[in-house]
Amino acid sequence: MHLLGIFLSQAFIIVAYAQTSLIIRDYFVYKKVTRVVGFSCGDVEDDFLTMKLLTDAGMSTAIKPAGFQINVLRYLDTTRTLGVFLDMRCPNQNVSGIFDDASAYRMFDYSYNWLILGSNMSRSLQSLNDSVFSIVTDFAILLPDPKSGYVLYDVYNHCKMRGGILNVTRLGTWREDNGLAIILTDSKIIRRRDYHGLRAKSAGIVLHRPPHMSLVDYLEGEGLEVMDNWPKFGYTLLSHVSDIFNFTMDLIEINHWEKNDSNGPLMSTLKRDEADLGYYPSILRIERYGDARVIFPQWPTRTCFMFRTIPAMKMKPWIILKPFAADTWYMIVVIVVITVLILSFILKLEHVSEYGYSISALITVGALCQQGFPSITDQSASRIALIQITVFGLLVFNYYSAAIVSARLNEPLHKMNDSLYSLAHSKMQLAAEKNIFFDFLLRNQRPDVQYFKHVWNAIPESKRFIPIEDGVEKIKGGDFAFHADPDDVYPSIEQAFDRQMICQLTEVHLLQPSELGLWSNLKSHFHEISKIALLKISTSGLRRREIRRRSARRPYCPNDEIFVSSVTIYEAAPILFLLLFGMIISLIIFGIEQLVFYTMHSKRVRGIKNHMKNETKDKTLSKDKSTLIPPKASNLFRKILMTRR
Known part of the structure; x- marks a missing residue:
């Protein structure tokens, strides 16, 4: 009887392991994976059967026996979807070590489909390391059931670091006669989307919040008379994300930027895992990708130097x-x-x-x-x-x-090209709105930015930054370029400028038109859901509505109107110089004529006087005729007088 019992138990084990191999094959066929790796108990025949079944199903397979020293990163590293099964029933299986290494290398995301072969639920859950589990984790535990044959349980955790709890849901069953039957057919995101009010931390840069106003009230404010349109826009979008997935945001306010911080305080906060998300849209730069992950480019923006193009003050x-x-x-x-x-x-x-x-x-x-x-x-x-x-x-x-x-x-306005080279050569006075990211923009390695940076550094520190109101007034006066975010400065320009001044407004970009991105930290459990929600928000039109709500309208220039400006002295100068030149030539010719006439007249008078003296000496005149002028002289005087007249 004892030998019969041993034989029956061994037969049951053989049958159980054969069924396990079938379950592994059926599960990964359902998951449509092409590569499978496993951690088995080390039974050669069982491993061979499992490999044969998986290979026949079109999946390349590798199996490591229990107790075998292995490099988990190298063994499970993949660029495609990978199926992983782990037999926890083995007495010498290093389950905790495998889970710890997999957690360290973040192997519970979209790329991995886990199947755990266990004997009971409590022991299986005790061995888990769910610190990096998220809404996209694909982790199933297979347990024997006397009634159903085998039962599959879906296991996930939204975010353990923010207080999330482990969720275990019945996924399906497997029977020898019916095979695999999956109950949860909806996608993981749909069936797990309720975060049950989980609190996520979101950080952003806010500079102009009034002391008497709460941060939430300020970010939800409507007015454009206050600044911070970037964080207001980002907060609004992430609020929609939190509503879709039912989690709560704890806001972190950042109001300074260290001088030597090359990537910004928001990136540093995300890098230190002090926040899960950033509600401040930030510039997409390669240097920042090592500190955080981009969720989506969302906010269209640009910054530029603004000035008036006034008709040239040079004589033509x-x-x-x-x-x-x-x-x-x-x-x-x-x-x-x-x-x-x-x-x-x-x-x-x-x-x-x-x-x-x-x-x-x-x-x-x-x-x-x-x-x-x-x-x-x-x-x-x-x-x-x-x-x-x-x-x-x-x-x-x-x-x-x-x-x-x-x-x-x-006459068209010959506006400056959108070139920092041209602006640097214009010799205009320069200043900028004092904002947190200006020095960061000057770090751009584009040649024109680096060329302009030398010009900017030559400006005294006290004259580089001025308030927007002063900048608009100086733009109005001309020969002055002011750098600002158009969303900040356009409302002031629209109030202070007339239509002709608005049409003369010229812009030279420092930050070319681009889209700023919303970021998450590198290990964020909210990255995937934010990406999905923001995509939905964009396609539904909510993003476009928020952009219109938060963006300032460009001041309208009526191109169909004709603005007639007064003729300046620079334009009239050539005509005045022509008139003056003609007057000078006339006076010169007049002076020459007078000089010639005077010289000829003097010579004639002297000749007449000499002739009269000679005649007086040669003749003796009577008393009545002594005072008379000789006839010839008289006729000569008459001609001179007539000529003069």
């Missing part, structure tokens, strides 16, 4: 020639020369007493400039020529005037 000497192209001016000069020659020829044929090239040129230029001309003949040919000159001058004058007026109305 050739502006009076701009209305006509060069070839047009050439043709006008050619026509004027031809007109002068033809008019001179006509006046000569008509025997006009005062004809000549100078008179013809004066008449032509006077008609061209709409100044009129003298009527020096009543002949038909010359009058037809004068009418032709007048019409030609009228057309040229009107085209010239129309070109100037059109240019004034349609």
